[in-house]
Amino acid sequence: MSASRTSKSKIFDGRLNLEQQRKRAKELLKSARNRQADAQTRIAAHLPGKSIDDLQLADSQLVIARENGFASWPKLKSHIDRITEHQRQITSGHLPKLDTPETLHLRCGSDIRHGLELAGFAGAFMEFSDPFCQGPVPDVPLPDFIETRARFIASSYRIDFPDALSRLQREYAGLATLGDYDHVVLWFEHDSYDQLILAFLLDFIATLRPQTRLDLICVDRVPGVERFIGLGQLSPELLIWCWDNARAPVSDAMLAFGQKVWPAIRASSPDALRAVIDHGQSPIPCMIAALDRHLRELPDPENGLGLTQQLTLQIIRDHGPITAGKVFGHLMRSYDPLPFLGDLMFWDVLVDMGRTGSPLFTFPDDSAQTPWPDRTLSLTGTGNAVLSGTRNFMELYTGERWVGGIRITGAAAG
Known part of the structure; x- marks a missing residue:
């Protein structure tokens, strides 16, 4: 679909270079000792109470590590070593065994499809990208719902209605085949585009109950990416990192939460969704903030703007x-x-x-x-x-x- 994640540009792929990080640490140390304000602010943010006069290279390396999302310099180095090894494997064609051909990777866009292939993932790929964060999401029977969504997509994104309807029908029909796979992995990030689709899928899966192993990768940050916006930013090596570090089984609590959230999203009043947000508890940590951001599209009482x-x-x-x-x-x-x-x-x-x-x-x-x-x-x-x-x-x-x-x-x- 033209408005899906294929249109989100890559901002940073997450590849870190150890020598570059060492150089940054040395530059930070030098700047801090020269009493440059920005360097001192960075030191104070990560090493409160640390005297500039006592600052050593190990201290500036720790600051660099923490700015990249790591607890220590050795953990930063270990991460870079693993990512570098994954990159070497991909370049040489000696790919690690990650999944099987009986795995399905389900994503709300096509932005990581090629990256998964380059990383060595062998499973099938399915896109479901109905952008519930825009347009009507009414509580009507599924055929009427799909037609309503297709009319909105055709009108708003300048797509011929028959094409929009055909694609949506194909994507919704594809969900009925989840039980045909041994393993289904849902790949999502933390924004409302992804999280509203995830809520729908969890509600759908809870009803369908496919006999398959279900995992969820749901991330709001990736080490080394200063401003993480989406999985489409990431290099193949970082997709492997997500697979190794952010994958978890889809639990009954997650499915139940989806069954609670999806009707609240479709409601004609924000009250049910506000109650979910105000409760603040979720088996999917990313979802509460995304739901809150979704409701901030409602008109502000002061100026009428979302x-x-x-x-x-x-x-x-x-x-x-x-x-x-x-x-x-x-x-x-x-x-x-x-x-x-x-x-x-x-x-x-x-x-x-x-x-x-x-x-x-x-x-x-x-x-x-x-x-x-x-x-x-x-x-x-x-x-x-x-x-x-x-x-x-x-x-x-x-x-x-x-x-x-x-x-x-x-x-x-x-």
Whole structure:
């Protein structure tokens, strides 16, 4: 599907070089001894109370290790040694035995498919990528549900409806074959795109009860990746790391939690999902934060904006005039606390924000001939007023959008 994880760019593949890390440690030590403020701040963050006068290379190496997500320098070194060995095996073609041809790798996108093949995984691959984080997710029978989703996808992501419907029907039908495999592994990360799909799959599996071994890989960070956004960032060696270190059996508690969360996502009120979030307990640690981020797409009482809409206006204000593609880059890299959108999904957000009689941002006159990522956005007076809270977007909005099962329309809608 055009809005799936195939559109998320690789930011960092997670490969660490030991010599480079040693060089960084020496540079940090030198900078700290020269009383450079940034170096001193980094030392204080990881070694509170440590005197700069007593600082040794081992101390700066420990800081570098902790900045990379490791408890100690030896653990960083051990990790790099293992990753380097995996890389050597992949390069030489002497791949480790990881799974079997009777294994199925199930992922909400195709972004890791090639990486799994390069790493030596022998199992089949299945994509299920209905993006529940956007569009209506109504509580209706499955055939009607699939048609509703296909109509949204076709309209929002500029896909022919028959193609969208055919693909969704194929993906949903594929789920009925999980019991045909000896081993099914669910590969997911921590954002709402992934976690809402995971909630659906857990609910589905709890009902289907396929006679197969089920494992879950669910990660919110990977050592050596400064800003982990998704599994698609990772090199093949790091996918092996996830397999070795983040894989766990799917428990009855996980299935029961999915059966609780999925109906709450589809509900026409946020109350049930807020109750899950407020309880704060989950057998899937990544899911609570993702559900909270999902509900932050509801209109803010002060300005009527969902969080993505608000951050978009903030980026245009802070950096504009700015192209839509660069707005998306800022959103993914630094502004969004838990980014979840693909590029076409973000374009749909921009289009939807334009459904108002008084625009929040403007385009140049030739925008119709320019690819959307290259179109320049400038904040209007209305956009500034909405962002400051002196006007409410919901009083201007003429469109319709959904947060799960919650339908949102503005006062200006016809």
